[in-house]
Amino acid sequence: MHSPGYLANHVARLFASGLQERIKPLGIVPGQFPALLELFERDGLTQKELVGRLDVEQATLANTLARMERDGLITRREHPADSRARTIHLTEKARAIRERAYEAANDTNEAVLAGLAPDERRQFIALMQKTIQANNPDA
Amino acid sequence: MHSPGYLANHVARLFASGLQERIKPLGIVPGQFPALLELFERDGLTQKELVGRLDVEQATLANTLARMERDGLITRREHPADSRARTIHLTEKARAIRERAYEAANDTNEAVLAGLAPDERRQFIALMQKTIQANNPDA
DNA sequence: TATCATTACATAGCATGCTATGCAATGCTA
DNA sequence: TAGCATTGCATAGCATGCTATGTAATGATA
Numbered sequence: 001m002h003s004p005g006y007l008a009n010h011v012a013r014l015f016a017s018g019l020q021e022r023i024k025p026l027g028i029v030p031g032q033f034p035a036l037l038e039l040f041e042r043d044g045l046t047q048k049e050l051v052g053r054l055d056v057e058q059a060t061l062a063n064t065l066a067r068m069e070r071d072g073l074i075t076r077r078e079h080p081a082d083s084r085a086r087t088i089h090l091t092e093k094a095r096a097i098r099e100r101a102y103e104a105a106n107d108t109n110e111a112v113l114a115g116l117a118p119d120e121r122r123q124f125i126a127l128m129q130k131t132i133q134a135n136n137p138d139a
Numbered sequence: 140m141h142s143p144g145y146l147a148n149h150v151a152r153l154f155a156s157g158l159q160e161r162i163k164p165l166g167i168v169p170g171q172f173p174a175l176l177e178l179f180e181r182d183g184l185t186q187k188e189l190v191g192r193l194d195v196e197q198a199t200l201a202n203t204l205a206r207m208e209r210d211g212l213i214t215r216r217e218h219p220a221d222s223r224a225r226t227i228h229l230t231e232k233a234r235a236i237r238e239r240a241y242e243a244a245n246d247t248n249e250a251v252l253a254g255l256a257p258d259e260r261r262q263f264i265a266l267m268q269k270t271i272q273a274n275n276p277d278a
Numbered sequence: 279t280a281t282c283a284t285t286a287c288a289t290a291g292c293a294t295g296c297t298a299t300g301c302a303a304t305g306c307t308a
Numbered sequence: 309t310a311g312c313a314t315t316g317c318a319t320a321g322c323a324t325g326c327t328a329t330g331t332a333a334t335g336a337t338a
Contacts, residue, residue, distance in 0.1 A: 112274060132149050
């Protein structure tokens, strides 16, 4: 089993389970992470805007946002100009875990890549980026 | 978003969706692939033996096997010595797609890594293997 | 040998990803 | 401006991963 596809799946699960463990105390789960990070950077985006920044499908994000709302991480307000859309806002609870969330992500990356030398890590990251680029028609 | 964890997740999804597309005509899905490959190599394993060879949890495999049985890819027979266990056997239908399944996997790997030079591919694979190794306590 | 621990597998419940589809609000155009 | 196409989001249904737990068969031991 050293098919690249198999390996990639396995590596991704290493990151996901490592992150899950670390952020569990914060009351969040890995799937919420990308949305959370974007909203930390820029609050009040619409779902469509978020989809544009997070490589997941709209339906996937809709479900994730529903869970985040359920979990008290976000609230939604009516869009000032388009009543089909809603703007998404972090709650106090979400803002409060910001620093620890970043730490958890860094710690996870550090831990999973602990077996690689600094040079290797850079290569690894570059190769993943290059692979994604090459498969992304609109880049 | 160039966190290694994020990139790894993205790359894994590239492989999964590429494979899914290619094997859809064969009547199988990506999650069934690892089990299928093992059974191609060695028919009649028990679930426990399969779990030992496929880095997924027992419960995950149990569900995958249930779907494979439902889809007519495997049958199960009583274990000659232990009536808790059952041996797992590929059906004719599954054996018939063997070659095309291997091709689909190879094509997918080829396509996803098309943007990398041969050297880079080797490095990429080696780095994923090294990462998995380093995170695998029983290796 | 009766009892308790272990083992093999199944099931429940959840998160996260997808495609397909529905619905209501917008927007364009005849 | 009426009508149709588009857009923003939600929902349905499924696969695949997980943890936790249930069940039945084995096995080991008092």
